[in-house]
Amino acid sequence: MGTPQFSTFYPDFYIERLENRCIKCKRCVKECTYEAHLWDEKKKILKEDHTKCIGCHRCEAMCPTKAIIIKPHPSQFREHANWTPWFIKNIYKQADQGGVLLTSTGCAVPIKNYFDHLVLDACQVTNPPIDPLREPMELRTYIGSKPSGIEVEEVNGKFRLKKPLPPLIKLEIPVMFAAMSFGAISLHVHQGLARAARDLGTLYNTGEGGLHASLYEYGSNTIVQCASGRFGLHVDYLNAGVAIEIKIGQGAKPGIGGHLPGEKVTEEISKTRMIPVGSDALSPAPHHDIYSIEDLRGLIFALKEATEYKKLVFVKIAAVHNVAAIASGIVRAGADAVVIDGLKGGTGAAPTMFRDYIGIPIELAISAVDKRLREEGLRHMTSIIASGGIRCSADVVKAIALGADAVYIGTAALIAVGCSMCQRCYTGKCPWGIATNNPELIKRLPPEVAYEKIYNLVHAWGHEIKEMLGAMGLNSIESLRGNRDKLRAVGLTKEEMEILEVKHAGEV
Amino acid sequence: MWNRTLISKEISGCGISGIIHKKGKLISGEVIIKSICCQEERGNGLGAGFAAYGIYPGMENFYTLHVMAENSYALELVEELLAHQTFLNYQEPIPTRKVKTIKNPPLFKRYFVRPKFEGELTEICDELAEDNYIVKLVMEINTKIEGAYVISSGKNMGVFKGVGFPDEIAEFFRIEEYKAFIWTGHNRFPTNTPGWWGGAHPFTILDWSIVHNGEISSYGTNKRYLELFGYKCTLLTDTEVVAYILDLLIRRHGLPLKVACLALAPPFWMEIDEMSEERELLTAIRIIYGSAMLNGPFAILFAYNGGLVGLNDRVKLRPLVAAEKGDLVYMASEEAAIRAICPDPDKVWAPKAGEPVIVELEPNTIPNQRSYLKGRPREEDENELRVKCAYTPLFASK
Numbered sequence: 051m052g053t054p055q056f057s058t059f060y061p062d063f064y065i066e067r068l069e070n071r072c073i074k075c076k077r078c079v080k081e082c083t084y085e086a087h088l089w090d091e092k093k094k095i096l097k098e099d100h101t102k103c104i105g106c107h108r109c110e111a112m113c114p115t116k117a118i119i120i121k122p123h124p125s126q127f128r129e130h131a132n133w134t135p136w137f138i139k140n141i142y143k144q145a146d147q148g149g150v151l152l153t154s155t156g157c158a159v160p161i162k163n164y165f166d167h168l169v170l171d172a173c174q175v176t177n178p179p180i181d182p183l184r185e186p187m188e189l190r191t192y193i194g195s196k197p198s199g200i201e202v203e204e205v206n207g208k209f210r211l212k213k214p215l216p217p218l219i220k221l222e223i224p225v226m227f228a229a230m231s232f233g234a235i236s237l238h239v240h241q242g243l244a245r246a247a248r249d250l251g252t253l254y255n256t257g258e259g260g261l262h263a264s265l266y267e268y269g270s271n272t273i274v275q276c277a278s279g280r281f282g283l284h285v286d287y288l289n290a291g292v293a294i295e296i297k298i299g300q301g302a303k304p305g306i307g308g309h310l311p312g313e314k315v316t317e318e319i320s321k322t323r324m325i326p327v328g329s330d331a332l333s334p335a336p337h338h339d340i341y342s343i344e345d346l347r348g349l350i351f352a353l354k355e356a357t358e359y360k361k362l363v364f365v366k367i368a369a370v371h372n373v374a375a376i377a378s379g380i381v382r383a384g385a386d387a388v389v390i391d392g393l394k395g396g397t398g399a400a401p402t403m404f405r406d407y408i409g410i411p412i413e414l415a416i417s418a419v420d421k422r423l424r425e426e427g428l429r430h431m432t433s434i435i436a437s438g439g440i441r442c443s444a445d446v447v448k449a450i451a452l453g454a455d456a457v458y459i460g461t462a463a464l465i466a467v468g469c470s471m472c473q474r475c476y477t478g479k480c481p482w483g484i485a486t487n488n489p490e491l492i493k494r495l496p497p498e499v500a501y502e503k504i505y506n507l508v509h510a511w512g513h514e515i516k517e518m519l520g521a522m523g524l525n526s527i528e529s530l531r532g533n534r535d536k537l538r539a540v541g542l543t544k545e546e547m548e549i550l551e552v553k554h555a556g557e558v
Numbered sequence: 559m560w561n562r563t564l565i566s567k568e569i570s571g572c573g574i575s576g577i578i579h580k581k582g583k584l585i586s587g588e589v590i591i592k593s594i595c596c597q598e599e600r601g602n603g604l605g606a607g608f609a610a611y612g613i614y615p616g617m618e619n620f621y622t623l624h625v626m627a628e629n630s631y632a633l634e635l636v637e638e639l640l641a642h643q644t645f646l647n648y649q650e651p652i653p654t655r656k657v658k659t660i661k662n663p664p665l666f667k668r669y670f671v672r673p674k675f676e677g678e679l680t681e682i683c684d685e686l687a688e689d690n691y692i693v694k695l696v697m698e699i700n701t702k703i704e705g706a707y708v709i710s711s712g713k714n715m716g717v718f719k720g721v722g723f724p725d726e727i728a729e730f731f732r733i734e735e736y737k738a739f740i741w742t743g744h745n746r747f748p749t750n751t752p753g754w755w756g757g758a759h760p761f762t763i764l765d766w767s768i769v770h771n772g773e774i775s776s777y778g779t780n781k782r783y784l785e786l787f788g789y790k791c792t793l794l795t796d797t798e799v800v801a802y803i804l805d806l807l808i809r810r811h812g813l814p815l816k817v818a819c820l821a822l823a824p825p826f827w828m829e830i831d832e833m834s835e836e837r838e839l840l841t842a843i844r845i846i847y848g849s850a851m852l853n854g855p856f857a858i859l860f861a862y863n864g865g866l867v868g869l870n871d872r873v874k875l876r877p878l879v880a881a882e883k884g885d886l887v888y889m890a891s892e893e894a895a896i897r898a899i900c901p902d903p904d905k906v907w908a909p910k911a912g913e914p915v916i917v918e919l920e921p922n923t924i925p926n927q928r929s930y931l932k933g934r935p936r937e938e939d940e941n942e943l944r945v946k947c948a949y950t951p952l953f954a955s956k
């Protein structure tokens with residue numbers, strides 16, 4: 051007997067098999083990438099190893115006779131308000147292995163969700179609501195740095211723009227797809243995102259893993275990312291999209307870089323990322339050419355030079371305590387848009403402590419950045435993109451009313467293609483074929499299915515956003531931007547309302 | 559104490575009316591009274607007002623501050639400030655009458671001033687600088703002096719307004735004694751009742767005056783946008799926002815009036831996408847001035863030293879009618895309000911959604927006449943210079 055492994059004693063989930071339904075087709079054995087279902091050839095029976103189940107619900111969903119139910123394991127520790135099973139089991143894991151706790155997705159701790167404490171307005175009597183089915187309703191949004199005003203000249207009795215505007219990106223819906231690298235997610239998901247972005251008139255983001263050759267054709271709907279690892283970064287890549295995003299930080303793990311485990315680095319990934327097969331892809335915590343704001347300016351303009359000033363440069367930061375001042379510096383450094391990624395932003399792999407405890411909620415960050423940029427007279431000349439924790443179209447509306455120009459969604463798009471939030475993306479075994487590069491697993495999610503689901507989701511959100519705008523008496527999304535009048539707080543403190551610049555419900 | 563820092567934006571329905579004589583002939587105040595009183599059903603006695611242009615002949619070169627004050631102490635503070643910051647040419651109480659239904663009206667005084675620039679012994683003759691100076695002065699009085707409020711600050715024009723029905727306010731201010739080449743009038747139906755005299759229309763900044771029927775749903779966005787340019791929206795009314803947007807777009811950004819109206823009530827993207835020549839300009843207007851767009855139902859009349867403009871929201875959710883008779887042009891919420899003072903107009907029409915009716919005086923009709931039909935260079939934005947980016951054309955490839 052070796053050292054006991056405490057962490058294996060207490061499974062999180064319980065696999066219940068309804069024997070009267072089970073036809074022993076062994077589908078579950080095939081579906082479970084964690085080998086929690088076992089076929090006992092001798093006894094001709096199916097067995098379960100509850101300790102291996104991570105709760106992805108794949109077997110349950112795929113079982114042809116619906117014979118499987120996945121539930122929280124009924125075995126319980128003695129109740130303790132402080133020492134909940136989560137902490138106990140984490141300690142077992144670390145005591146067993148001596149490692150950093152790893153996880154995926156976004157912050158799982160119930161830190162106050164401000165979206166859920168904000169309610170929206172609607173018109174009654176004094177002001178007619180607008181019906182989007184009968185009247186035009188506009189969601190079009192332009193992203194990029196803009197001059198403060200325009201100049202007009204008269205030519206042959208007609209007014210004309212004297213000086214053309216700088217390059218800007220047109221979004222038909224202010225919802226974009228957040229950076230998720232090829233490597234972290236499968237090529238099929240990337241293909242689905244790219245196609246959906248094109249058909250929706252929005253953008254998707256390559257993430258830091260380079261751009262697969264098959265995706266260059268979606269260039270005008272692509273944001274390419276330049277992160278600290280500089281994987282797959284070459285001049286054709288930089289020129290492939292309409293914008294380049296410098297990733298300084300990520301809401302799920304502010305202050306650290308990325309880690310794509312070698313197991314996920316397959317042939318295709320190695321080509322795209324320009325690294326050897328099977329090698330860990332580690333992006334450092336800082337960009338080693340950015341140790342200060344002036345260095346950032348250097349990189350912004352280096353990228354602009356490399357792309358002949360045709361591409362916009364976004365800078366993405368994690369929402370941290372000082373986010374407002376940093377964002378203002380970024381705008382002054384010449385970025386065309388600031389991307390703020392909140393505490394609840396997702397990830398393919400992050401240390402649990404970072405995912406759960408570092409950074410601030412996006413709602414507060416948007417408001418703080420918007421306010422700072424207004425105070426400095428800069429807000430109208432730049433764009434704010436909010437990311438991290440957007441779960442529904444009302445969250446989008448609230449984010450815009452708090453001051454964002456557009457939002458990124460990541461997790462929501464993955465859930466749309468089947469992700470069940472098992473939070474194990476870092477293992478590379480995603481049973482839903484999303485966060486994996488295993489050639490067999492990725493077949494579980496064909497690109498057409500990914501496209502259809504993602505398209506449907508955002509299309510539906512578009513409808514809902516239009517309905518909400520109409521109810522508020524607005525027929526264009528720009529009249530919502532920063533419009534705190536449309537928000538009221540329920541159950542927030544004075545300080546919180548001050549930061550969000552909203553009144554409490556019931557206040558007139 | 560006046561409840562002027564209302565906690566929320568006021569909501570109201572209204573009646574409006576305006577007249578302009580293109581050759582600058584003066585029209586008696588009785589005319590506008592008759593027109594606005596004919597729309598009495600559109601108000602509820604909680605606010606009415608008038609703006610008149612050309613009423614101070616001989617004083618055309620002075621900014622006339624109509625100051626409303628809660629008490630004489632507030633007036634003293636105003637006068638102290640004016641003594642420091644302006645050359646004060648003349649001052650007098652605004653003549654009023656006792657009206658039975660008007661109880662405890664505020665004090666009204668008018669001051670004819672010119673800006674006194676710091677360190678300068680003589681006045682500078684830069685119109686934009688002078689205007690900006692007066693804007694700042696007005697903001698200072700309105701935000702810093704408790705109990706005092708500037709209700710108009712243009713040259714050779716003035717605003718008279720208060721809480722009451724239009725006929726009462728007209729009687730109180732002896733409107734029939736004034737003669738003007740442009741008149742606008744307003745009758746208000748607020749759904750919340752601040753009952754504050756300063757909350758009545760018209761609203762002004764310099765010689766811009768606005769009367770407005772509607773509710774601006776984009777108020778929150780517009781207000782924040784204006785703050786970027788130093789405007790403080792202290793009154794929490796839609797109309798104040800409209801006044802400042804016009805000032806910003808036309809006076810400071812130098813946009814031609816028509817272009818500014820396009821920013822306020824722009825066409826829809828689906829219309830713009832179909833345009834050929836105008837597409838680039840309209841796209842730029844919508845992108846750059848998106849936060850200045852007035853979203854929600856409105857009909858407004860705005861006037862300045864030289865013109866009168868009527869404008870509807872982009873889907874025409876509030877009424878606006880215009881008519882012409884010789885050199886006179888009329889605009890009002892209802893045709894009846896026009897016919898009451900002009901029974902047989904040459905032409906009557908209902909302006910389309912977002913299509914402005916712009917009427918200017920003939921050139922050189924009055925001193926200090928302003929015309930905004932053409933564009934002027936834009937005032938420099940310091941921040942813009944600081945955040946320098948290299949711009950290349952958006953439509954270069956097309």
Ligand code: SF4
Binds near residue numbers: 083110
């Ligand atoms: S890990 Fe997923 S597929 Fe495997 S048993 Fe658990 S729920 Fe089923």
Ligand code: SF4
Binds near residue numbers: 154155470473479485
């Ligand atoms: S992407 Fe896959 S591995 Fe990641 S949380 Fe979703 S289902 Fe689990």
